Amino acid sequence: MTTQILGRSRTNLHLHKNLSFLLGYLVSKSTATSSSSSFQSGGVPFVKCRHAPPPYASSLLGNNSATRLCFWRSESTKAEAQLDLQHYVSEDEDEQVIDFPGGKVAFTPEMTFMAESGQKRVPCYRVLDNNGEPVTFSNYVQVSKEMAVKMYSTMITLQTMDNIFYEVQRQGRISFYLTSAGEEAVNIASAAALSSDDIILPQYREPGVLMWRGFTPQQFADQLFGNTNDFGKGRQMPIHYGSKKHNYLTVSSPIATQLPQAVGAAYSLKMEGKSACAVTYCGDGSTSEGDFHAALNFAAVMEAPVVFICRNNGWAISTPVEQQFRSDGIVVKGQAYGIRSIRVDGNDALAVYSAVHTAREMAIREKRPVLIEALTYRVGHHSTSDDSTKYRPVDEIEYWKMARNPVNRFKRWVERNGWWSEKDELELRSRVREQLLQAIKAAEKEQKPPLEDMFNDVYDQLPSNLKEQERELRETMKKHPSDYPSDVPL
Amino acid sequence: MSAANLVRRIGGRWGSLVSQRGFSTTPTSIIENGAAAEQGVKSLNLYSAINQALHTALDSDPRSYVFGEDVSFGGVFRCTTGLADRFGKSRVFNTPLCEQGIIGFGIGLAAMGNRAIAEIQFADYIFPAFDQIVNEAAKFRYRSGNQFNCGGLTIRAPYGAVGHGGHYHSQSPEAFFCHVPGIKVVIPRSPRQAKGLLLSCIRDPNPVVFFEPKWLYRLAVEEVPEDDYMLPLSEAEVVRQGSDITLVGWGAQLSIMEQACLDAEKEGISCELIDLKTLIPWDKETVEASVKKTGRLLISHEAPVTGGFGAEISSSIVERCFSRLEAPVSRVCGLDTPFPLVFEPFYMPTKNKILDAIKSTVDY
Ligand SMILES: Cc1ncc(C[n+]2csc(CCOP(=O)(O)OP(=O)(O)O)c2C)c(N)n1
Numbered sequence: 001m002t003t004q005i006l007g008r009s010r011t012n013l014h015l016h017k018n019l020s021f022l023l024g025y026l027v028s029k030s031t032a033t034s035s036s037s038s039f040q041s042g043g044v045p046f047v048k049c050r051h052a053p054p055p056y057a058s059s060l061l062g063n064n065s066a067t068r069l070c071f072w073r074s075e076s077t078k079a080e081a082q083l084d085l086q087h088y089v090s091e092d093e094d095e096q097v098i099d100f101p102g103g104k105v106a107f108t109p110e111m112t113f114m115a116e117s118g119q120k121r122v123p124c125y126r127v128l129d130n131n132g133e134p135v136t137f138s139n140y141v142q143v144s145k146e147m148a149v150k151m152y153s154t155m156i157t158l159q160t161m162d163n164i165f166y167e168v169q170r171q172g173r174i175s176f177y178l179t180s181a182g183e184e185a186v187n188i189a190s191a192a193a194l195s196s197d198d199i200i201l202p203q204y205r206e207p208g209v210l211m212w213r214g215f216t217p218q219q220f221a222d223q224l225f226g227n228t229n230d231f232g233k234g235r236q237m238p239i240h241y242g243s244k245k246h247n248y249l250t251v252s253s254p255i256a257t258q259l260p261q262a263v264g265a266a267y268s269l270k271m272e273g274k275s276a277c278a279v280t281y282c283g284d285g286s287t288s289e290g291d292f293h294a295a296l297n298f299a300a301v302m303e304a305p306v307v308f309i310c311r312n313n314g315w316a317i318s319t320p321v322e323q324q325f326r327s328d329g330i331v332v333k334g335q336a337y338g339i340r341s342i343r344v345d346g347n348d349a350l351a352v353y354s355a356v357h358t359a360r361e362m363a364i365r366e367k368r369p370v371l372i373e374a375l376t377y378r379v380g381h382h383s384t385s386d387d388s389t390k391y392r393p394v395d396e397i398e399y400w401k402m403a404r405n406p407v408n409r410f411k412r413w414v415e416r417n418g419w420w421s422e423k424d425e426l427e428l429r430s431r432v433r434e435q436l437l438q439a440i441k442a443a444e445k446e447q448k449p450p451l452e453d454m455f456n457d458v459y460d461q462l463p464s465n466l467k468e469q470e471r472e473l474r475e476t477m478k479k480h481p482s483d484y485p486s487d488v489p490l
Numbered sequence: 491m492s493a494a495n496l497v498r499r500i501g502g503r504w505g506s507l508v509s510q511r512g513f514s515t516t517p518t519s520i521i522e523n524g525a526a527a528e529q530g531v532k533s534l535n536l537y538s539a540i541n542q543a544l545h546t547a548l549d550s551d552p553r554s555y556v557f558g559e560d561v562s563f564g565g566v567f568r569c570t571t572g573l574a575d576r577f578g579k580s581r582v583f584n585t586p587l588c589e590q591g592i593i594g595f596g597i598g599l600a601a602m603g604n605r606a607i608a609e610i611q612f613a614d615y616i617f618p619a620f621d622q623i624v625n626e627a628a629k630f631r632y633r634s635g636n637q638f639n640c641g642g643l644t645i646r647a648p649y650g651a652v653g654h655g656g657h658y659h660s661q662s663p664e665a666f667f668c669h670v671p672g673i674k675v676v677i678p679r680s681p682r683q684a685k686g687l688l689l690s691c692i693r694d695p696n697p698v699v700f701f702e703p704k705w706l707y708r709l710a711v712e713e714v715p716e717d718d719y720m721l722p723l724s725e726a727e728v729v730r731q732g733s734d735i736t737l738v739g740w741g742a743q744l745s746i747m748e749q750a751c752l753d754a755e756k757e758g759i760s761c762e763l764i765d766l767k768t769l770i771p772w773d774k775e776t777v778e779a780s781v782k783k784t785g786r787l788l789i790s791h792e793a794p795v796t797g798g799f800g801a802e803i804s805s806s807i808v809e810r811c812f813s814r815l816e817a818p819v820s821r822v823c824g825l826d827t828p829f830p831l832v833f834e835p836f837y838m839p840t841k842n843k844i845l846d847a848i849k850s851t852v853d854y
Contacts, residue, residue: 175654226832234832237656253658254615255587288586290618316587318563323584391563454833458826465796469825473836480842484835 121328124375125355126345130403132412140354141193145419151192151349152414153428155184155407158208160432161217162380165224168440169238169384174224176238180205182347182379185406186311188212189349190279190374193356197276199265200248201258204239205311205378206281213246217435221443228489233457234449256286259295259308263369266299266306270367277305277363279356285316287330296337299369307359308339308371311346313378318391334371346374347406350413377404448488534714537707539681540569540646543688544607546718548577551605554692556582558592558609558646566611567648567707589615593622593645597630597697600642605692613649613701614658620666627697628672641695646688648704649677650742650792651838656831662741662793662824667699668770668802674698675769676723677741681712686721687767694723703742710745726773728780732762734852735786738777738803740766743790743839750844759852769799777803778810785816786851790839795823817854820847 097104127140143151162179169177180187187208194200200209207220219229223241226234231243232250242250249265252258262280269276286292287310299306310330314321327333334341340362344355352374359370377400381388388397414420451473455466462470477484534542547554556573562584564571574582585592589610596606610616616623623645631639651660667675676691676698678684684702691698703710729744730751739747744765751761762780766772781787787807789800804819822839830837 235657235828235830237654237659237831240656253656254617285587288588288591290588290590316559317566318560319584319587323562324586385566448832451833451836454825454827454830454836458828465826469795473825476843476846477836479846480840483840483842488832488836 116326117328118332122331122343124343124345125351126348127350127354128348128409128413130409132409132416134350134413140350141357143192143350143353145417147192148414148417149419151188151353152407152410152420154188154191154208154212155349155410156425156428157217157432158184158187158211159407160429161207161211161220161436164433164436164440165220166380166384168224173440173444174238176384177224178204178239178383179380180208182377182400182406183311183313184208185349185352185410186309186346186374186376189352190281190309190356193353194279194360195276196247197274198247198360199262199269199276199278200246201262201265201278201280202248202251203255203258203281203283203286203311204251204253205283205313207239207241209281210241210243210246210248213243213248215241215243215246215248217432217439218442219243221436221439222446225440225443225446226448227443227446228449229443229446230449233453235453256282256289256291256295258282259286259291260298262306262308263295263298263302263304266304266363266369267302270303270305275364277307277360279307279309279360281309281311283316284310284312284314284321284324284330285319286310287333288316288324293337296333296339296369296371300338303367304369305363305367306369307356307363308369309356310371310373311376312373313346313376315378315382315388315392317382317386318388320392329373329375331371331373339369339371341371341373343373343375346376347404347409349406349410376406448485450489530716531713532716533711534681535706535708536678536681536684536702536710537567537569539685539712539714540688540702541571541573542714542716543685543692544570544573545576546685546689547605547607547692548573548581550718553603554581554605554607555599556607556609557585557595559585559587559611561585561609565609567704569646569702569707570609589617589619590622593619593627593643596643596645597622597627597640600640600697601630601638603642605642605644606640607644607646607692610645610647612659612704613647613663614661616645616647616663616699619645623667623673623697623699624670628670630672630697632672639695640697643697644688644691644694645697645699647699647701648707649701650703650705651829651834652705653834654831655829657828660829660834662701662791664699664701664740664769664791665793665797665799668799670770672697674723674771675701676767677701677703677769678767679703679741679744679765680706680710682714683721683765683767685714686719687723689718690720690723693720698723701741705742706745721767724768724771724773726767726776727765728762728776729765730761730763732760732784734760734784735788735848736762736764736777736780736784737788737790737844737848738764738766739790740769741792743792746839746841747790747844749841750848753841753845754848757849759848761848766803772803774806774810777807781807781811782814785814786820786854787811787815788820788822788844788847788851790822790844792824792839794826795821796826798823817851820851822847 097106127134127138129135158180162181165177166179168174183205187206191209191212196213202209220241222229223232224238232240240251242248249258258280259282262278266278269278282292312321312330316324329343331341331343342355344351346352355372359372362368363370379397379401411420455462455470458466544556548556556570560566561570561582562574570582585595592608592610596608599606610619627640627643650662664675664677667673674694674696676687678687688700691700730748737747737751747763751763754761762784764777764780789803791798791800800821800823804821808815808819822844824839825837827837
C-alpha cells in the first residue's frame with residue numbers, strides 16, 4: 001500500500017509544483033477514492049474504518065472529506081484552467097508563462113495576494129477520540145497487542161520516572177529536572193514507530209524515546225546524579241542524556257541546534273544506503289530559531305531522509321504560541337520549504353504512531369524529509385526552575401491534564417481490547433517504582449567521575465596546555481584540600 | 491555563601507553612591523555621598539536593581555523599549571518584573587525564540603532613534619546573534635560614514651557560573667565581544683553598580699553588551715539609591731587601595747578577589763583591587779597608574795584563560811610598565827575546558843588560587 005500511495009503522492013507533488021495548492025487537494029482526493037482496501041505497508045496492515053481513504057489523502061482532507069471535495073470542485077475551476085494552459089499551450093507559451101530558473105510559472109492578469117493563512121486551519125489527524133474510541137473513517141497503522149502493551153507500559157514508566165525525579169529534585173538531591181508530562185504519547189508512540197537503526201537527535205523533552213530504546217532507570221539516574229557511570233561523565237546538567245548504543249545523540253541546551261545536524265546525519269544515511277532515517281525533535285518555540293529554517297531548507301534541497309517531529313505544546317517557557325508565530329502552527333511551514341507535512345493529535349498515541357510510521361517509510365523509500373506537527377500540551381512547569389502558574393491559567397493546565405490526558409486515552413483503548421487490567425496496572429506501577437527507587441539509591445551512592453575526566457575529551461588527546469593545567473590544579477588541591485568536593489576521585 | 495556578605499561589604503565600604511551628575515570613583519568621596527543621601531536608598535539585590543534601572547529607563551524616555559524571550563511575565567530571572575504592566579505591551583514584550591531576530595530587530599529599532607534594550611536569556615545563548623552583533627551593530631556607524639548608528643542598542647545577558655549550570659548556563663563569553671571594535675562591553679559587580687552602569691549603557695550613544703553576574707542576582711544585596719543616577723563607562727574603580735600588587739577583575743569575580751585580598755592582608759601583603767567595569771574601551775590609565783605603584787599585576791576571570799580578556803590587559807600593561815614590573819603578570823582564570831558541571835569547583839578561579847598567585851608574585 002505504501003508503495004502505491006507513495007507513487008501517487010509523487011505525482012501529486014509534481015502537480016503541486018505546476019498547479020495551485022487547491023488542485024493538489026483535488027487530485028489526491030480523486031486518486032484516493034478510486035483506490036481500495038487491503039493496504040500493506042512494509043508488512044503492517046492499515047486498519048480501515050468504513051470508507052477510509054488512504055492515510056496520505058486523509059491527512060490532507062480530514063474526516064469530512066466528501067463534503068470538502070464538493071466544495072473544492074466548485075472553487076477550483078480557475079485552477080483547472082491553469083492546468084489546461086500549462087499542458088496544451090505550446091506555440092505562444094512564452095506569452096503565457098515565465099520560463100524562470102527552477103521551473104515555468106504561469107502568468108495571471110489578476111493581482112491576487114496569497115492569503116496569510118488558509119481559509120480553515122489545517123486539520124489534525126486523530127484515530128482515538130478523548131475517550132479512547134476509534135473515530136469513524138479513521139485509518140491507521142495497526143498496532144499489535146504486544147506493541148500496544150509495551151507502549152502503554154512505557155508511558156506509565158515515563159510518568160512514574162518523571163514524578164519520582166521531580167520529587168528528588170525538590171528534595172535537593174539533584175540540581176535540576178524537567179518532565180515530559182502531557183507529552184507521553186508523542187514520546188512513546190513516535191519511538192515505537194521507528195526502528196532502532198534510526199538516528200535520534202532530540203531536544204530535551206523526549207526521554208521517552210530513549211527509554212523505549214532500552215535506556216534503563218539506572219542509566220537515567222546515573223546521568224541525573226552525574227556520577228561515574230554517566231555516559232556524559234558528569235559534565236552536563238541533569239536531563240542531558242545521550243547514548244551511542246541507542247543511537248540517541250547527546251542533548252544540547254541551545255535551542256534548535258540539533259535540527260540542521262539531523263539533516264547532515266540523514267544525508268549520511270542516504271549516502272551509505274542505509275534503510276534508516278534521522279529523526280529530530282523540537283518544540284514550538286524552537287521553530288522560531290534560524291536553525292529550524294536552515295534545517296528545513298537543507299533537508300528539502302539535499303533530499304535527506306529526515307523526519308522532523310515538532311511537539312507543539314502551546315508554550316515555550318512563558319511564551320504562548322500566538323507570541324511565537326502567526327502562521328497556522330508549524331505544519332504549514334513545511335510546504336513553504338517543499339516538505340510534505342502532517343498535523344497530528346499528539347495526545348493520541350495511535351495517530352502519532354501511524355503518522356511517524358508512515359513518515360519514516362516515505363523518508364527512507366523516497367529519500368525526502370517529512371515534517372510532523374504534533375499538537376500536545378506541556379502539562380508540567382517548563383522545568384524545576386519555573387512556576388507556570390505565573391503566566392498561564394490553572395484551568396488550562398487542568399483541562400489538558402484531565403480531559404485530554406494522552407495516557408488515559410490510550411489506556412481506555414488498550415483496556416477495551418481486553419489487553420490490560422487493573423491488576424496489570426498495579427503490578428507495573430509498583431515494579432517500576434521499586435526499580436526507580438533502587439536506581440536512585442545506587443546512583444546517589446556512586447562516586448563522581450574521576451578528576452581526569454575534566455580534561456579528557458576536550459580534544460581526542462590532551463594538549464600541552466591542559467596537561468599543564470591539570471598538573472597545577474593537583475598542586476593547588478594538595479595545598480587546599482578542603483576547597484574541593486571529596487566525592488570526586490583523584 | 492560568603493560572597494553575599496562580601497558583596498554587601500563592598501557595597502557598604504566602596505559602593506559608589508553617585509547622583510546623575512556627580513561621578514566619583516574614590517572611596518572617600520563615595521562614603522561621604524553615601525552618608526549624605528541616606529534618604530531614597532533601599533536595600534536591593536542585583537536583579538531588583540536591574541529592574542529599577544529598567545523602570546527608570548522606560549520612565550525617563552518614552553522612546554525606549556524592553557524585549558526578549560519571556561520578558562513579559564518578568565523574565566526567567568525576574569529582572570523585567572512589572573514592566574509590561576506599567577509601560578504596556580507595546581514597549582515591553584516577549585519576542586519569538588530567536589536571538590538573531592532579537593538583536594537584528596533591536597538594531598533596526600535603535601537605528602530609528604529609539605533606545606532598544608534587548609534581553610538575551612543567557613549569555614550562553616548569545617551566539618545565534620553573533621553575526622548581528624559583530625558584523626552589524628558594531629559596524630553600523632563606521633560603515634555608513636556616521637550617517638547611521640544603532641547606538642541606542644543595549645544587550646543585557648546573564649553570564650557566569652552559578653554552581654550548577656554546566657556547559658550552557660555558566661559561560662563568560664565577554665572576550666569574544668572585546669575583540670570587536672564598535673561595541674562596548676560592561677559588567678557590574680554589585681546592585682548599586684548594576685543600576686548606575688546599566689543606565690549609562692542604555693543612554694550611551696553606542697551599542698553596548700551588558701553582562702549581568704547571575705550568581706549575584708539574589709545573593710548580592712546592597713543599598714541602592716532609588717533615584718535616577720549613572721556611573722561612568724570606561725572608568726575603572728580602585729575599590730581597595732594597596733601597595734604590593736594590583737588585582738584587576740570584573741563582575742562576580744570581584745568579590746572572590748576581595749576575599750583573597752583580605753587573606754593576603756593577614757599575611758602582610760597589601761593588595762590594590764581594581765574593578766574594570768567597562769572591558770572595552772577599557773581604562774588602561776587607572777590600571778597602569780596602579781601597576782606603576784605596586785610593580786605587580788594579577789588578573790582574574792571565570793572565562794578560560796587562553797584568549798581571555800586577561801591576556802589583553804596583561805599584554806598592554808607589559809607594554810606600558812615593563813621596566814616597573816617586579817614579577818611576571820599573573821592570570822588566575824577558568825581552565826581551558828568547556829564549563830564542566832561536576833568539576834565546577836575545580837574549574838573556578840577560587841580565592842585560594844588567587845591567594846597563592848598573590849604570594850608567589852610578591853615572592854618572585
Ligand atoms: C538558543 C537558546 N535560547 C534560549 C534558550 C532558553 N530556553 C530554554 S528552553 C526554552 C523554550 C523552548 O521552548 P520549546 O522549543 O517550545 O520547547 P518546550 O520547552 O516547550 O518543550 C528557552 C527559551 C535556549 N536553551 N537556547
